[in-house]
Amino acid sequence: MRGRRMPDQGDATGGTYGTDGARPALSAVRVEGLWKRFGEQVAVAGIDLELPAGQFIGLVGPNGAGKTTTLSMVTGLLRPDMGRVVVAGHDVWADPTEVKARIGVLPEGLRLFERLSGRELLGYMGRLRGLPGEETDKRATQLLDILDLAGSQHKLIVDYSTGMRKKIGLAAALLHNPEVLFLDEPFEGVDPVSAQTIRGVLERYTASGATVVFSSHVMELVESLCDWVAVMAAGRIRAAGPLADVRGSAPSLQAAFLELVGAHGRDASGDSLDWLGGNSGTVTR
Numbered sequence: 001m002r003g004r005r006m007p008d009q010g011d012a013t014g015g016t017y018g019t020d021g022a023r024p025a026l027s028a029v030r031v032e033g034l035w036k037r038f039g040e041q042v043a044v045a046g047i048d049l050e051l052p053a054g055q056f057i058g059l060v061g062p063n064g065a066g067k068t069t070t071l072s073m074v075t076g077l078l079r080p081d082m083g084r085v086v087v088a089g090h091d092v093w094a095d096p097t098e099v100k101a102r103i104g105v106l107p108e109g110l111r112l113f114e115r116l117s118g119r120e121l122l123g124y125m126g127r128l129r130g131l132p133g134e135e136t137d138k139r140a141t142q143l144l145d146i147l148d149l150a151g152s153q154h155k156l157i158v159d160y161s162t163g164m165r166k167k168i169g170l171a172a173a174l175l176h177n178p179e180v181l182f183l184d185e186p187f188e189g190v191d192p193v194s195a196q197t198i199r200g201v202l203e204r205y206t207a208s209g210a211t212v213v214f215s216s217h218v219m220e221l222v223e224s225l226c227d228w229v230a231v232m233a234a235g236r237i238r239a240a241g242p243l244a245d246v247r248g249s250a251p252s253l254q255a256a257f258l259e260l261v262g263a264h265g266r267d268a269s270g271d272s273l274d275w276l277g278g279n280s281g282t283v284t285r
């Protein structure tokens with residue numbers, strides 16, 4: 001079986017099963033019957049999902065699949081139309097303070113305090129999280145150092161590059177040592193050296209028992225990083241489970257993904273783009 005193939009209607013029970021079929025004792029996130037509609041557009045169509053704790057989890061899907069909307073609802077940034085989310089044992093909407101103390105979030109299009117320096121931002125986040133000043137300073141120094149931001153720590157965030165913004169956002173999300181870290185496209189705009197650094201930090205973090213949930217389009221990255229994946233398309237979960245189970249007999253996660261999301265019939269080698277390229281001739285009026 002390939003992972004857990006989800007039925008087309010959003011009525012799966014959402015359990016997570018290991019390859020031996022055993023149910024793990026702990027789940028970091030439990031999603032039940034989650035729906036979100038924007039006008040006529042159904043962004044998330046009744047998903048059920050249980051994400052195991054202590055794993056590196058990838059949420060993958062094509063553009064518009066509903067990944068950001070799902071992560072926003074799971075992290076308490078967007079209220080669902082229907083459904084329930086439990087993170088680290090607490091209901092996200094009934095018990096938001098408990099949940100927010102236990103999670104870190106790096107959202108898509110992260111808004112930062114542009115007129116603070118990177119170091120000041122971490123100082124501010126430490127206070128917000130109730131950390132003692134000395135502890136904040138120690139952690140900030142280590143994070144800035146490992147993320148190669150020490151040289152830019154006194155620069156204003158407005159002057160940071162895209163990759164530097166991702167890294168300072170990640171540092172801010174990790175500062176309070178959350179149980180579960182949610183990252184929306186964390187590697188977008190990040191150079192390969194920084195990506196390797198971020199990867200090292202996250203691997204170390206999950207090795208200590210914490211959970212990372214991240215969304216990405218980059219299958220090679222997901223395949224090399226994740227222990228567990230959920231594939232989403234058109235607002236529904238198409239498959240979820242340990243990476244090897246979801247990949248099944250396909251040669252790569254990319255191949256399995258294309259099959260799962262039904263990306264057939266978009267072959268660009270036909271004549272539908274016959275005007276594109278050097279041999280197409282010029283348009284005459």
Ligand SMILES: Nc1ncnc2c1ncn2[C@@H]1O[C@H](COP(=O)(O)OP(=O)(O)OP(=O)(O)O)[C@@H](O)[C@H]1O
Binds near residue numbers: 041042061062064067
């Ligand atoms: N605020 C909004 N208002 C209206 N429609 C929205 C809004 N947010 C998302 N949508 C729609 O909901 C659907 C899911 O969008 P979402 O951003 O969750 O997808 P995604 O999987 O994160 O896509 P991408 O990989 O391109 O970022 C899309 O059709 C999108 O147009």
